[in-house]
Amino acid sequence: MKPVSGTYTLILQSLSSKEIQIGRWGHLHIKPMYYIYVGSAFGPGGVRARVNRHFSNKKSKHWHIDYLLEYVNPVCAWYSYESEKLEHKWAAIFTAMEGVIPVKGFGCSDCSCAAHLFETSSVPDYKKFADISGADIRIFKA
Ligand SMILES: [Zn+2]
Structure with a gap:
């Protein structure tokens, strides 16, 4: 990855079932599922x-995702260096995907998306996502 502004999606895996506290936002019951988080990084680095x-x-805890x-x-992570902020568009793509469930209100205190976090039993197809998005999207393996 380069220190260039852009939009990203984190693909995360939970191996357990647990009730967790997300700061002042509330509780989240995580399950043995995949979690998809959409964000953008237009700051330094x-x-x-x-x-x-x-x-x-x-890391200190600043965002819900932390x-x-x-x-x-x-x-x-799936990411793009496009100069347009794509996070809300990407959130809308995941919202519309079958088998992908929005975690309502998570990560979107400042926008009108259903969610910026999603739960799914299998990772969506990267190529399909890239096609729908139309952006030049790359993969970073954790
Ligand atoms: Zn949004």
Whole structure:
């Protein structure tokens, strides 16, 4: 990855069933499923800094996703360096996918999306996602 601004999707795996606290947002019952999180990184260090931060063990808790990351394993990230913020579009793509369930209100305090976090029993097809998105999307293996 390059220190360039862009949009990213984290693919995460939970191996257990557990009730966890997401800061002041509330409780989330995680299951042995995959979790998909959509975000954008337009600050210093771009996508590289943000994804590395998400996938590192030591971090302060700033976003909802930071709380979830304590309990799930990173699988990979899908990302794009497109200068347009694609996070809400990508959230809409996942919302429309069969078998992908939005975790209502998670990660979207500042927008009108159903969610920026999704739960699914199998990882969606990357190529299919890239096709629907129309963006140049790459994969980073955790
Ligand atoms: Zn959104």
